[in-house]
Amino acid sequence: MRIHSVRVRNFKSLRDVHMRDIPNFAVLIGANGTGKSTFIDVFGFLRDCLSGNARTAVHKRAGFAQLVSRGREGEDIAIELKLDLAFADGRERRVTYLLEIGERDRRVVVKREQLRWTRGGGGKPFNFLDFAEGRGSAVEDRPDLQETALRREEVLLDAPEILALKALGQLKRFEAASQLRELIEGWQVSDFRIDKARMEPDAGPAEHLNEDGSNLALYAQFLHEEHPALFSDLLRRMADRVPGVAEVTPEDTGDGRIALRFRDAAFRKGFLARYVSDGTIKMFAYLALLSDPAPHPLLCIEEPENQLYPNLLPILAEEFAAYARRRRDHAQVFVTTHSPDFLAAVPLESIYWLRKHEGFSSIARGADDRQLRALVAEGDQPGWLWRQGLFRGADPA
Numbered sequence: 040m041r042i043h044s045v046r047v048r049n050f051k052s053l054r055d056v057h058m059r060d061i062p063n064f065a066v067l068i069g070a071n072g073t074g075k076s077t078f079i080d081v082f083g084f085l086r087d088c089l090s091g092n093a094r095t096a097v098h099k100r101a102g103f104a105q106l107v108s109r110g111r112e113g114e115d116i117a118i119e120l121k122l123d124l125a126f127a128d129g130r131e132r133r134v135t136y137l138l139e140i141g142e143r144d145r146r147v148v149v150k151r152e153q154l155r156w157t158r159g160g161g162g163k164p165f166n167f168l169d170f171a172e173g174r175g176s177a178v179e180d181r182p183d184l185q186e187t188a189l190r191r192e193e194v195l196l197d198a199p200e201i202l203a204l205k206a207l208g209q210l211k212r213f214e215a216a217s218q219l220r221e222l223i224e225g226w227q228v229s230d231f232r233i234d235k236a237r238m239e240p241d242a243g244p245a246e247h248l249n250e251d252g253s254n255l256a257l258y259a260q261f262l263h264e265e266h267p268a269l270f271s272d273l274l275r276r277m278a279d280r281v282p283g284v285a286e287v288t289p290e291d292t293g294d295g296r297i298a299l300r301f302r303d304a305a306f307r308k309g310f311l312a313r314y315v316s317d318g319t320i321k322m323f324a325y326l327a328l329l330s331d332p333a334p335h336p337l338l339c340i341e342e343p344e345n346q347l348y349p350n351l352l353p354i355l356a357e358e359f360a361a362y363a364r365r366r367r368d369h370a371q372v373f374v375t376t377h378s379p380d381f382l383a384a385v386p387l388e389s390i391y392w393l394r395k396h397e398g399f400s401s402i403a404r405g406a407d408d409r410q411l412r413a414l415v416a417e418g419d420q421p422g423w424l425w426r427q428g429l430f431r432g433a434d435p436a
């Protein structure tokens with residue numbers, strides 16, 4: 040999967056932004072309140088619309104009146120993604136997914152939902168999924184048939200707030216819908232919390248680190264038992280970064296819970312996670328997350344720099360970029376940061392910066408700025424250029 044562009048309208052401060060030519064690793068910078076977290080939340084919102092429905096996703100964000108851009112009350116929120124999907128016939132297609140959400144009689148509904156792509160050699164994009172307020176039609180793409188011979192099936196969903204992608208994505212014959220549904224369900228929008236990561240959860244399965252980090256001990260146990268090579272590599276990298284951390288072991292507390300014990304090379308017995316430093320836990324959680332044997336198709340991380348030693352940030356940035364390359368069909372990683380150190384190892388093409396003008400956000404791309412391109416070509420480092428104020432408008436006025 041590779042998202043090429045994201046266009047958002049009327050979603051909080053994102054009244055109309057279009058992020059284009061998105062690479063596998065994208066880093067968002069910008070002053071406080073310029074809309075970085077809001078942009079990341081667009082992905083969380085889509086995922087919530089799919090796991091629940093449009094109404095529950097809107098209510099999780101305090102209701103439609105709070106979510107729609109100020110001054111745009113009465114209009115719909117619109118999100119359009121262009122992305123590449125690999126089809127069973129081996130070909131890759133660039134599909135467009137459009138979702139518009141609004142209110143009808145004060146009830147949140149899906150105003151429009153479309154999934155389209157261009158068949159074969161050019162021509163107009165064809166709507167394979169076309170819905171409005173719970174009604175619409177879907178077409179099974181049969182490469183052996185002419186466009187005019189494709190059969191359109193009328194479908195009535197259970198409710199106007201349900202995504203057709205969710206209902207029809209269960210059916211394998213709607214290949215793009217089912218792929219996209221599966222991908223979005225696998226998106227991870229991290230809301231990592233150190234206090235949660237220190238917890239000693241009840242024993243149970245965990246094949247991924249969850250978004251708040253509360254299953255870190257279980258997930259570490261999974262890596263330790265099922266992927267010992269990955270786990271020892273993770274420990275080696277941990278030891279390189281956090282002085283003294285010789286070993287981390289998941290252990291049974293004796294009452295059905297799993298705890299993490301961090302052993303310092305200087306002592307025989309290790310410390311339980313709740314007694315080790317914030318940065319130690321956080322570094323371990325990131326390294327574990329990045330060791331995931333089945334990387335998420337999309338991973339979003341906010342401000343990874345907090346609590347971490349600045350010199351470690353460029354390495355971490357490289358590891359995020361490497362994560363995106365590890366998945367066979369490619370993954371994407373979005374990071375927000377306030378740290379010039381983090382940017383030291385990030386190519387200009389990956390850097391986007393947000394600005395705010397009269398209450399609304401706009402987005403610019405490092406590679407589109409001629410001066411920045413020239414300076415980086417001469418050997419200047421993006422983090423340093425940012426400090427010098429050369430990302431115009433990125434600094435607070």
Ligand SMILES: Nc1ncnc2c1ncn2[C@@H]1O[C@H](COP(=O)(O)OP(=O)(O)OP(=O)(O)O)[C@@H](O)[C@H]1O
Binds near residue numbers: 070073077107108
């Ligand atoms: N409905 C809305 N319409 C317009 N603006 C809104 C709406 N709801 C919230 N905002 C504003 O959107 C802004 C963007 O906030 P956001 O949290 O995305 O910023 P950020 O770039 O992540 O900042 P920080 O660096 O502090 O984390 C906030 O300043 C908030 O006041």
Ligand SMILES: [Mg+2]
Binds near residue numbers: 077
């Ligand atoms: Mg933020």
